[in-house]
Amino acid sequence: MELPRPRIGQSISELSTPLPLIDEEKLAANIARVQRYMDSHGLAFRPHIKTHKIPAIASQQVKAGAKGINCQKITEAEIFATAGFEDLLITFNILGSEKLERLAALNARISGLKVVADSETTVRGLSSAFSQARPLTVLVECDTGGGRCGVQSPEAAIALAETILTAPGLTFGGILTYPKADTEEAVQAFFAATLAGLAVRGIPCPIVSNGGTPSLFSAHKVTSATEHRAGTYVYNDRAMARSGHCSLNDCAMHILATVVSRPTEGRAILDAGSKALTSDLLGFADYGMIVDYPDAVISGLSEEHGTVDLSKVQGRRPEIGEKVRIIPNHTCVVSNLFDVMTFHRDGIVTRLQEVAARGLVW
Amino acid sequence: MELPRPRIGQSISELSTPLPLIDEEKLAANIARVQRYMDSHGLAFRPHIKTHKIPAIASQQVKAGAKGINCQKITEAEIFATAGFEDLLITFNILGSEKLERLAALNARISGLKVVADSETTVRGLSSAFSQARPLTVLVECDTGGGRCGVQSPEAAIALAETILTAPGLTFGGILTYPKADTEEAVQAFFAATLAGLAVRGIPCPIVSNGGTPSLFSAHKVTSATEHRAGTYVYNDRAMARSGHCSLNDCAMHILATVVSRPTEGRAILDAGSKALTSDLLGFADYGMIVDYPDAVISGLSEEHGTVDLSKVQGRRPEIGEKVRIIPNHTCVVSNLFDVMTFHRDGIVTRLQEVAARGLVW
Numbered sequence: 001m002e003l004p005r006p007r008i009g010q011s012i013s014e015l016s017t018p019l020p021l022i023d024e025e026k027l028a029a030n031i032a033r034v035q036r037y038m039d040s041h042g043l044a045f046r047p048h049i050k051t052h053k054i055p056a057i058a059s060q061q062v063k064a065g066a067k068g069i070n071c072q073k074i075t076e077a078e079i080f081a082t083a084g085f086e087d088l089l090i091t092f093n094i095l096g097s098e099k100l101e102r103l104a105a106l107n108a109r110i111s112g113l114k115v116v117a118d119s120e121t122t123v124r125g126l127s128s129a130f131s132q133a134r135p136l137t138v139l140v141e142c143d144t145g146g147g148r149c150g151v152q153s154p155e156a157a158i159a160l161a162e163t164i165l166t167a168p169g170l171t172f173g174g175i176l177t178y179p180k181a182d183t184e185e186a187v188q189a190f191f192a193a194t195l196a197g198l199a200v201r202g203i204p205c206p207i208v209s210n211g212g213t214p215s216l217f218s219a220h221k222v223t224s225a226t227e228h229r230a231g232t233y234v235y236n237d238r239a240m241a242r243s244g245h246c247s248l249n250d251c252a253m254h255i256l257a258t259v260v261s262r263p264t265e266g267r268a269i270l271d272a273g274s275k276a277l278t279s280d281l282l283g284f285a286d287y288g289m290i291v292d293y294p295d296a297v298i299s300g301l302s303e304e305h306g307t308v309d310l311s312k313v314q315g316r317r318p319e320i321g322e323k324v325r326i327i328p329n330h331t332c333v334v335s336n337l338f339d340v341m342t343f344h345r346d347g348i349v350t351r352l353q354e355v356a357a358r359g360l361v362w
Numbered sequence: 363m364e365l366p367r368p369r370i371g372q373s374i375s376e377l378s379t380p381l382p383l384i385d386e387e388k389l390a391a392n393i394a395r396v397q398r399y400m401d402s403h404g405l406a407f408r409p410h411i412k413t414h415k416i417p418a419i420a421s422q423q424v425k426a427g428a429k430g431i432n433c434q435k436i437t438e439a440e441i442f443a444t445a446g447f448e449d450l451l452i453t454f455n456i457l458g459s460e461k462l463e464r465l466a467a468l469n470a471r472i473s474g475l476k477v478v479a480d481s482e483t484t485v486r487g488l489s490s491a492f493s494q495a496r497p498l499t500v501l502v503e504c505d506t507g508g509g510r511c512g513v514q515s516p517e518a519a520i521a522l523a524e525t526i527l528t529a530p531g532l533t534f535g536g537i538l539t540y541p542k543a544d545t546e547e548a549v550q551a552f553f554a555a556t557l558a559g560l561a562v563r564g565i566p567c568p569i570v571s572n573g574g575t576p577s578l579f580s581a582h583k584v585t586s587a588t589e590h591r592a593g594t595y596v597y598n599d600r601a602m603a604r605s606g607h608c609s610l611n612d613c614a615m616h617i618l619a620t621v622v623s624r625p626t627e628g629r630a631i632l633d634a635g636s637k638a639l640t641s642d643l644l645g646f647a648d649y650g651m652i653v654d655y656p657d658a659v660i661s662g663l664s665e666e667h668g669t670v671d672l673s674k675v676q677g678r679r680p681e682i683g684e685k686v687r688i689i690p691n692h693t694c695v696v697s698n699l700f701d702v703m704t705f706h707r708d709g710i711v712t713r714l715q716e717v718a719a720r721g722l723v724w
Contacts, residue, residue, distance in 0.1 A: 001440055004724055016460045018723055050665060072666045078363055093622040095683050098378045118623050121682040148667055149623040149631050260455040261480050261511040269511050275698055279641040303412060304434045305510055320483040321457050336637055339721055359701055361380055362366055
């Protein structure tokens with residue numbers, strides 16, 4: 001069955017909804033702005049592909065100056081390896097014989113594969129699947145306050161680095177963190193103490209990797225870092241605008257939706273529900289911002305319906321059949337819902353891109 | 363690139379994660395239990411395919427006695443029409459010339475297509491795309507308190523039925539609601555008043571359609587209804603157990619996940635994040651229930667990580683590499699995230715089914 005798709009050259013105002021749209025100019029400006037910042041501070045930049053999941057966008061990022069890319073899954077890395085990328089970092093503890101076998105096959109194909117570990121269990125597993133003939137590079141993930149994965153202290157980071165160094169089939173590649181926003185001092189302190197301990201032991205630490213979009217423009221304060229990773233900056237979203245990273249006008253992704261019902265004076269129903277916007281609130285009280293009606297509140301979502309409270313909208317209210325554009329709370333999760341992404345320039349469709357790494361679970 | 367998939371006959375304990383699993387026996391029992399209830403009350407039953415999105419499951423439902431199926435999108439209905447289903451109800455206001463054209467093509471293929479409308483705008487649009495040679499059946503959607511789509515009063519329902527009756531190319535098919543749970547009295551009152559008004563005008567109303575899983579076993583209280591629609595009952599989930607529709611033991615879908623990190627004594631990290639569980643809270647404070655550790659709390663999700671608070675877990679706590687099973691808050695949204703669903707009986711994989719209607723946006 002052939003699914004309906006936008007055509008190149010169509011006006012976005014004609015397109016059927018719900019549909020995420022990427023503004024080419026905003027996309028290019030977001031890529032250029034962050035790369036310029038990284039270049040000016042001598043920081044290597046490693047975009048996280050989770051936000052777009054599209055090799056052609058990663059190519060734009062690398063062409064602008066990114067040194068490599070960041071994936072979260074083995075199968076994502078496989079897709080990007082096939083598309084020609086060599087410097088691939090998978091920021092996940094990989095466990096289990098099936099996955100380790102597949103990881104080893106990938107490592108045999110490309111020269112720049114790297115993964116992370118935050119426990120001896122993960123390191124022993126990795127070691128069991130690799131050999132000195134083609135070793136795997138492993139970075140130690142550090143919890144500098146983000147509260148997700150990572151060793152809890154510089155001492156633990158040093159100890160795990162030593163375990164990696166002595167584990168057959170592995171190479172110690174460096175240290176890494178996914179920090180909370182605006183905690184550059186804590187990251188710097190953790191990294192500096194770890195690096196000092198490694199130096200005392202004569203252990204070289206090639207990569208010192210910091211990450212995150214929300215306080216990306218403070219990345220230079222972590223003077224010990226050699227590289228920064230970020231994903232969301234490429235499209236930006238409502239949460240990034242709130243964090244101060246960008247303005248709402250820098251959000252390259254809009255969700256085009258249609259008003260399908262106006263049951264009451266104060267209520268509109270959109271054809272964009274959680275299958276288009278996701279339920280990610282990220283601290284907001286509602287599910288996205290309607291650009292055309294900023295006082296409207298997307299107060300509830302079911303899978304195919306968005307319920308909009310219009311009670312605070314002064315003047316004209318949207319009519320049945322009218323199309324509106326929504327800035328999503330969180331852009332990365334939207335990419336995972338759609339098989340194809342539609343790009344436009346000045347409202348004219350420029351290209352469609354398959355979201356090649358959507359829905360990958362390994 | 364060939365993606366890794368479970369094999370028939372494998373033990374689910376060996377499978378790589380994250381992975382949703384459907385228990386064949388619970389699935390069959392859920393289908394049988396609800397059909398038995400509907401049969402005992404003489405209510406026609408119309409399962410909503412949104413929960414599974416798989417024609418083979420819809421076939422099980424129809425084989426058990428369901429009269430037809432409910433879809434939410436034209437392209438979903440196309441997939442199920444191709445799979446041989448004829449009695450298809452699309453419960454959505456369909457607007458826009460591209461979609462109307464596609465809807466007309468579908469109506470030409472099957473005999474039992476029906477849609478809903480809750481406004482004159484929607485009815486006029488539908489009428490413009492259909493002709494008396496092959497008319498489209500349209501039901502009036504009523505808002506009986508659900509607060510989503512629907513006309514607001516029996517008088518408005520009657521008026522819209524009259525509009526449909528006089529609109530070229532359309533046939534009036536009946537009335538429909540998607541109610542709030544436990545409001546059978548309100549639904550009955552709305553339907554009865556509408557039916558009385560239609561009867562006075564001599565307008566036959568073939569279908570009177572009520573819906574929803576949470577208070578499904580009270581559906582017989584809506585004595586005016588001819589049919590009931592429900593989706594979630596087929597798999598069931600944590601929200602349905604809370605509503606009293608089922609027990610946690612009736613939840614046919616579990617998400618198999620692996621503990622990939624134990625950064626602290628009180629924290630575990632799973633490889634199931636919002637890409638596996640979705641961010642749907644549905645009023646819960648956490649993102650699913652870990653069957654094996656019911657006192658553990660899935661306190662936060664990022665796309666690929668689930669953060670688990672273990673502080674209330676007495677005794678043994680999960681170790682790195684250990685697999686756990688999670689009952690999701692909301693099962694329907696999980697189906698939309700995965701290309702393939704894995705079924706098992708007593709822990710042995712019985713079949714894989716493509717989630718054929720996943721990610722459809724039209």
